[in-house]
Amino acid sequence: xxxxxxxxxxxxxxxxxxxxxxxxxxxxxxxxxxxxxxxxxxxxxxxxxxxxxxxxxxxxxxxxxxxxxxxxxxxxxxxxxxxxxxxxxxxxxxxxxxxxxx
Numbered sequence: 001x002x003x004x005x006x007x008x009x010x011x012x013x014x015x016x017x018x019x020x021x022x023x024x025x026x027x028x029x030x031x032x033x034x035x036x037x038x039x040x041x042x043x044x045x046x047x048x049x050x051x052x053x054x055x056x057x058x059x060x061x062x063x064x065x066x067x068x069x070x071x072x073x074x075x076x077x078x079x080x081x082x083x084x085x086x087x088x089x090x091x092x093x094x095x096x097x098x099x100x101x102x
Contacts (some may be wrong), residue, residue, distance in 0.1 A: 001016065001017075001018040002015075002016065002017045002018065002056070002060050002091055003011050003015075003016050003099065004016075004060070004063050004067060004068035004069060004070060004071065005035065005068065005073075006063075006066070006068040006069065007066050008042040008050050008067075011034060012034070012071075013020045013032070013035065013068075014031075014032060014033065014034075014035050014039065014071075014099070015030070015032045015068055016030065016031045016032065016096045017030040017031070017059060017060070017083065018056075019046075019049060019053050019056055021095065022043070025045050026045065026046045026047070026048060026051075027043050027044065027045055027046070027052070028043070028046060028047050028055055028056055029041065029042070029043040029044075030042050030043075030059070035095075035098050035099070036098050038100070038101075039088040043079075047086070057079070060101040064075055071099065087095050
């Protein structure tokens with residue numbers, strides 16, 4: 001699963017994608033929107049796993065070129081930030097809840 005985040009003017013946006021098998025078919029699904037919302041979702045069938053994974057890599061590269069970053073790296077940066085420990089912990093807990101909610 002790929003989970004990317006982009007922040008613009010204090011608003012955070014997510015982009016999530018993965019290749020899965022659904023009812024015996026290979027599906028590339030994507031979900032995107034503002035962090036804290038359910039966002040939008042789209043699923044597209046592919047003839048094989050390789051084609052779906054190739055498309056996924058291409059889409060991920062496009063998002064990274066638009067300024068999206070891997071969510072895990074963002075959290076690692078926060079862990080090294082100069083904020084006091086209680087602020088970091090509170091912020092990380094809130095962000096993790098938002099990500100889990102989607």
